[in-house]
Amino acid sequence: FAEVLLEYVSKTFNEAYIDRREFGQLMRQLHEEISLIRKGLADAALLGQFLHTGSMEPRKRPFGNGGLLAHLAVTGALASGEQQEHFLAAMNLEEKDIQAAAIDREHVLKSVLEGLQGVHIPFLLLDKYQYILATNSTMLKLFSISPGGVKEMFDSSILRYNLLAIMSSEDFQGYAKEQRMEFFYHTMPRTLHVFRSATLASRFSPDYMILARELQRFPSYKAYAEQVATQKPSVISSQRSYQWRHPVYGHLRFLTITAVTPTPYGALNLITYVPQGPGTEEVFRSMADDPSFGLIPLSEWRP
Structure with missing residues (x-):
């Protein structure tokens, strides 16, 4: 065929x-x-x-x-997000072709990071390959991870700071089970759907091919990838509510909201954890009140 x-x-x-x-x-x-x-x-x-x-x-x-x-x-x-990229690929169009103005990539990222300086709730800023461009100390405290710990997870620079690699690693899989993160088993397929949609037109780029090969090393990634390839929702919601019986902070309820910012160099995805209920709100506020609070840049942006 x-x-x-x-x-x-x-x-x-x-x-x-x-x-x-x-x-x-x-x-x-x-x-x-x-x-x-x-x-x-x-x-x-x-x-x-x-x-x-x-x-x-x-x-x-x-x-x-x-x-x-x-x-x-x-x-x-194809899921709805993949269909959009499919039609753009067929027309030989890229993000840079459909944006109103060409803006310097560093300037785009700098502007986004400046806007995130005062965000106290947990967040992740991701590129289309699911590399974590930035987060904040609230997010790392929530998952009991230090900035150095994130960097040291992988020797490979290809996997370092990649959300899919982190979630697929044996260490994180064990952590999710130990910390009773039932919601994790819903977030992994959704993250894969977003990744597949955003990179559909980049399947033959060097960045995608190297990353895909490295991710295949993880048995859990392969299992989720097979599931996602055959079970595709027509619509991927940009928000979802989760509960977590955190062993340190108790019962947490939060809404994850994904905001997409199109740029000539690929979309940026901002995932925020919005507290639902005074208990969770107080936990997030206490984390942000820590003197060490701040924005933490991580990965380079791969357009």
Whole structure:
């Protein structure tokens, strides 16, 4: 299927709109990932009418064949976020092409970090590869982690400060079980969904390929990745309420809210832990009142 589709894409789609080989490779990977048989894929996507190359008129069929691309998205069982990246990839569009103005990457990050200086509730600032660009001391206290401890989790610079790597590590898996973090088993699949959606068009970039290879070292990551590849929600909510019977701070209730900031260099995701109830609010406030409170920059931004 992948070879036939790639031939169709190469003959039919206008060069001005698409990097045909990369898009064909992306379709091949999605096809292999969900292990669909050729006949089932053709039937599901109604591709038969398109794949008879003898009847095609090269370059006369317009690229904007939304029907074909939509069927490919449905057949690939793409979640809503992945579908958006799928269509942008088909149009050979990147974040820098759809942003109103080109802004220096360092300036963008500096502006975001300045705005987070006074945020006292726990938060994580992530790039599309799920690297933690910044957090605050409240977040680290909540999870009993020091800034040095985060850095020393991995020898590999590829895995260091990566949220998926941290959550997939044996140490954190053991910690989650010991600390009775039942909510963790809901956050890991959601984090993977966000990662897959945000990086769909980057599957063949060096950063993605190296990171994906390293993450495959973790058995728990492989198990969650297989689950996520076959169980994709149509909508990924930007907020979710959790409870945690913390062994130190007692019963905590909080709402995680994800705010997405599009930039020419990829979206930035800010995850905040909003307290629900006076007890949790008091715990977070006491953490922020500590003299050591502050914003903590961690990873570099990989666009």
